[in-house]
Amino acid sequence: MEIETLPLPAQKSRAAFRLFLCFWLFLPVIDCWSNSENLTLSDEEWRKKLSSECYRVCREKGTERPFKGKYWNCHEPGIYQCAACGYSLFRSEDKFDSGTGWPSFVRPIAGHVTSKPDSSDGMERIEVICSRCDSHLGHVFNDGPKPTGKRFCLNSASLDLQKK
Numbered sequence: 001m002e003i004e005t006l007p008l009p010a011q012k013s014r015a016a017f018r019l020f021l022c023f024w025l026f027l028p029v030i031d032c033w034s035n036s037e038n039l040t041l042s043d044e045e046w047r048k049k050l051s052s053e054c055y056r057v058c059r060e061k062g063t064e065r066p067f068k069g070k071y072w073n074c075h076e077p078g079i080y081q082c083a084a085c086g087y088s089l090f091r092s093e094d095k096f097d098s099g100t101g102w103p104s105f106v107r108p109i110a111g112h113v114t115s116k117p118d119s120s121d122g123m124e125r126i127e128v129i130c131s132r133c134d135s136h137l138g139h140v141f142n143d144g145p146k147p148t149g150k151r152f153c154l155n156s157a158s159l160d161l162q163k164k
């Protein structure tokens with residue numbers, strides 16, 4: 001039986017083509033991994049990276065004044081990302097006018113935010129943080145509209161809208 005053999009340069013270019021194909025096939029997977037990877041920076045690094053307002057809210061759990069942030073009255077379509085690390089957190093379709101003066105959503109992008117009990121300021125609340133970098137985003141309450149009944153009450157300083 002005769003085995004087909006290719007000249008060496010042709011073999012090399014085939015191998016290179018296969019490698020190229022693999023790279024493009026796996027690129028979305030690699031991209032997905034890098035996005036969900038936890039981001040841990042030192043306090044000093046956060047201070048350098050973020051604006052003073054963003055640092056105060058995201059890293060020191062501050063709250064911005066109502067009706068003062070840039071997104072409470074924003075109706076533009078897009079994805080709201082974490083202002084500290086760029087992770088996609090909320091969709092404009094899930095935003096609603098809560099009347100509180102803070103940007104409010106009925107749900108986050110599934111798995112992209114974490115909630116935990118918070119008893120600061122003499123109140124029992126549920127804090128909402130970015131799943132990737134643990135930055136403080138705001139709080140979630142059970143007095144939201146349908147379909148979830150949740151009100152994710154956030155600080156504009158924690159968000160960065162990527163317009164569609």
Ligand SMILES: [Zn+2]
Pocket residue numbers: 082083084085086087130131132133134135
């Ligand atoms: Zn983040």
